[in-house]
Amino acid sequence: MKKKLALISALLAAMAAMVVPAATAAPATGFSVQNGRLYEANGAEFVMRGVNHAHTWYRGETSSFANIKALGANTVRVVLSSGHQWTKNDAADVANVVSLCKQNRLICVLEVHDTTGYGEQAAAVSLDAAANYWLEVKNSLIGQEKYVLVNIGNEPWGNTGHAGWTDATKSAIQKLRAGGLTHTLMVDAPNWGQDWSFTMRDNAASVFAADSLKNTMFSVHMYGVFDTAAEITDYLGRFTAAGLPILVGEFGHDHSDGNPDEDTIFATTQAQRLGYLGWSWSGNGGGVEYLDMVTSFNPSALTSWGQRIFNGANGIKQTSKEATVFGGDNVDIQAPTTPGTPTAAGVTASGVNLSWAASTDNTAVTGYDVVRISGTTEASAVSTSTNSAAVTGLSPSTAYTFAVYARDAAGNRSARSGTVAVTTAPAGAGACSVGYQVTGQWSGGYQAEVTLTNTGASAIDGWQLGWTFTGGQTITNMWHGVPVQTGSSVVVTNAGYNKVLAAGGVVRIGFTGGWTGSNPAPASFALNGATCSAA
Numbered sequence: 001m002k003k004k005l006a007l008i009s010a011l012l013a014a015m016a017a018m019v020v021p022a023a024t025a026a027p028a029t030g031f032s033v034q035n036g037r038l039y040e041a042n043g044a045e046f047v048m049r050g051v052n053h054a055h056t057w058y059r060g061e062t063s064s065f066a067n068i069k070a071l072g073a074n075t076v077r078v079v080l081s082s083g084h085q086w087t088k089n090d091a092a093d094v095a096n097v098v099s100l101c102k103q104n105r106l107i108c109v110l111e112v113h114d115t116t117g118y119g120e121q122a123a124a125v126s127l128d129a130a131a132n133y134w135l136e137v138k139n140s141l142i143g144q145e146k147y148v149l150v151n152i153g154n155e156p157w158g159n160t161g162h163a164g165w166t167d168a169t170k171s172a173i174q175k176l177r178a179g180g181l182t183h184t185l186m187v188d189a190p191n192w193g194q195d196w197s198f199t200m201r202d203n204a205a206s207v208f209a210a211d212s213l214k215n216t217m218f219s220v221h222m223y224g225v226f227d228t229a230a231e232i233t234d235y236l237g238r239f240t241a242a243g244l245p246i247l248v249g250e251f252g253h254d255h256s257d258g259n260p261d262e263d264t265i266f267a268t269t270q271a272q273r274l275g276y277l278g279w280s281w282s283g284n285g286g287g288v289e290y291l292d293m294v295t296s297f298n299p300s301a302l303t304s305w306g307q308r309i310f311n312g313a314n315g316i317k318q319t320s321k322e323a324t325v326f327g328g329d330n331v332d333i334q335a336p337t338t339p340g341t342p343t344a345a346g347v348t349a350s351g352v353n354l355s356w357a358a359s360t361d362n363t364a365v366t367g368y369d370v371v372r373i374s375g376t377t378e379a380s381a382v383s384t385s386t387n388s389a390a391v392t393g394l395s396p397s398t399a400y401t402f403a404v405y406a407r408d409a410a411g412n413r414s415a416r417s418g419t420v421a422v423t424t425a426p427a428g429a430g431a432c433s434v435g436y437q438v439t440g441q442w443s444g445g446y447q448a449e450v451t452l453t454n455t456g457a458s459a460i461d462g463w464q465l466g467w468t469f470t471g472g473q474t475i476t477n478m479w480h481g482v483p484v485q486t487g488s489s490v491v492v493t494n495a496g497y498n499k500v501l502a503a504g505g506v507v508r509i510g511f512t513g514g515w516t517g518s519n520p521a522p523a524s525f526a527l528n529g530a531t532c533s534a535a
Contacts, residue, residue, distance in 0.1 A: 040146065047275050050076050053280065056080050067299035082114045082132075085113070095140040111152075112130040128168065131175040151186040153172070153188065154188055156187075165189075165200065174212070220246065221279075236268055253308055253309075271367040271385030282297045335415075336413075350424065354420065361406070365407070368383065370384070431454065432527040434451065436448065456503055463501055465491070470522070481495060481511075
């Protein structure tokens with residue numbers, strides 16, 4: 001997956017990841033994390049809107065801080081070096097960076113870059129080494145908790161041995177807490193930041209619990225791995241549903257490992273009140289110069305990427321709010337109007353499509369939360385940025401009641417809508433057939449293809465295909481579908497581009513996986529809860 005290129009060509013030649021435990025209160029002296037959100041010391045919610053700046057390679061470009069601020073950012077992520085791969089940014093320079101951030105009314109996210117690709121990149125160092133660096137410069141950080149977040153290490157694992165990320169991240173967090181740092185900490189995902197193995201996603205709750213202050217955020221870098229809307233919304237949605245704090249710590253409009261869906265990144269982070277920090281201000285080299293937001297550090301020379309992130313839809317100028325610690329006003333207490341009573345359509349044995357009249361707000365409605373009601377209790381069903389949603393995972397022949405809340409960027413929630421009652425269809429043979437074929441196999445691994453055909457007379461708008469492995473197989477990577485595996489059970493959701501399966505239509509889902517002992521085909525498949533025939 002992504003191996004981020006360094007920002008000077010000469011250097012490029014030398015370089016080549018849920019249930020959240022109950023949170024305890026973080027120190028009131030600075031930023032804190034509560035219920036999956038980032039808050040300032042005064043309790044104002046803060047959503048990062050900013051960029052990355054390669055300070056360690058361009059130490060003379062100190063005017064960049066003012067220029068980044070002038071274009072509307074409220075945060076800058078600053079590249080530093082612990083001295084293992086590049087010249088160390090000592091305590092005096094760290095203090096100067098913090099001062100530049102404060103002078104320019106920017107929240108400062110400081111990161112050590114020397115950990116990039118550890119385990120695969122030979123020169124990279126461990127998270128433990130990064131933690132030692134932060135303790136070495138801690139006198140430049142203590143007292144700055146209102147202004148500074150500490151991103152322990154950039155992309156701190158490659159693809160080799162990435163399972164070690166979990167314990168290494170816990171140890172680094174605990175070392176920093178024992179050393180006296182009470183700042184909000186940020187941890188990057190493995191797999192060069194992109195977490196295609198879901199190591200960070202699946203272990204985030206235990207990592208969060210390992211922080212004695214419960215004041216840790218998670219950062220995913222979205223490049224070629226995140227080239228579809230479904231991948232982006234699913235990944236971020238799992239964190240928000242679990243109450244775990246997540247942001248997109250790096251992303252671009254293009255990359256050598258694939259073309260990320262930047263429009264969905266912008267839209268989803270805005271709808272879900274999640275932060276984003278684009279890569280990068282200026283100075284990229286080695287073939288990724290297209291990731292520069294401005295040419296040669298000139299704020300008057302915006303590139304197409306710079307125009308998109310600063311001036312485009314859901315971009316920085318449109319959505320950024322200055323931190324209240326600098327006198328900015330983030331306080332919005334007006335809730336959106338009540339959404340219309342939802343109506344139901346497309347009821348199947350396992351799902352239903354809901355739609356409702358949109359709400360209005362004094363600033364903007366950013367999303368809706370659909371809830372399932374049982375007596376006096378509510379349970380979250382799905383969240384969406386539009387006034388419609390597909391609710392899936394329901395049981396056949398079962399009565400459900402749904403309602404909707406609207407919310408705005410400040411987190412204000414409307415009154416609850418009226419309710420709609422739905423009874424799902426009975427289970428039974430579906431209008432579908434499925435073929436399964438192992439297309440390649442080797443010791444401990446294999447590649448397979450699942451061919452799904454809509455044998456019905458009408459199109460299927462949104463599908464989920466489920467099966468159960470019987471030989472202990474696991475899925476490691478999939479294309480043309482988004483998998484979720486729980487034990488031996490697998491549920492694959494459509495990608496954004498193949499959501500509608502026409503009558504007679506076919507989709508071929510390919511994946512690679514692992515096996516131990518035997519590799520039998522699944523016995524049966526179910527489409528949206530209905531059993532399919534064998535092809």
